[in-house]
Amino acid sequence: MSDPQQVWLIDSDSALKRRVRIEVIGKTFALYEQQWRSDAYFFGDLVYRGKEGDSHVFGLEDGIKDRPKWKLGFKGGIPAELTALLPRPKQPLISSIGMLIIAFLCLGIVYFAAS
Numbered sequence: 001m002s003d004p005q006q007v008w009l010i011d012s013d014s015a016l017k018r019r020v021r022i023e024v025i026g027k028t029f030a031l032y033e034q035q036w037r038s039d040a041y042f043f044g045d046l047v048y049r050g051k052e053g054d055s056h057v058f059g060l061e062d063g064i065k066d067r068p069k070w071k072l073g074f075k076g077g078i079p080a081e082l083t084a085l086l087p088r089p090k091q092p093l094i095s096s097i098g099m100l101i102i103a104f105l106c107l108g109i110v111y112f113a114a115s
Contacts, residue, residue, distance in 0.1 A: 006076055008055070009033075012069035020072075024085065031072070043085045046072075056089055 009020045009031060021032045031038040041060065049057040055073035078086060 006074055006079070008073045008075065010071045010073075017073075022082070024081070027085075029085075043087075046087055048087045048089050051089075058086060 008017050028040040046058045049059045055075045058072045
């Protein structure tokens with residue numbers, strides 16, 4: 001279904017970025033690689049982890065026992081056929097410029113409080 005050139009997976013066992021293919025099975029999906037197939041996972045169990053470079057990254061929701069720790073990335077844009085099934089990418093509440101301003105304010109408060 002999805003272009004394997006655009007979809008990658010980093011699992012917790014090997015920590016290597018591998019190109020995979022996604023097959024949608026109703027409200028679940030499975031990941032495929034040459035001679036490997038993952039278990040079926042629900043799209044509802046995915047959470048958006050943010051952007052890494054030019055990829056949107058998803059992972060399984062934390063706190064669920066026996067879940068593999070992996071990152072599933074979509075280089076470029078998210079495929080149209082998966083957009084409705086995946087959680088929506090969220091913009092961070094505070095941008096990196098906002099964090100820089102907060103850091104300088106905290107630094108100023110500490111500096112002037114010590115004087």
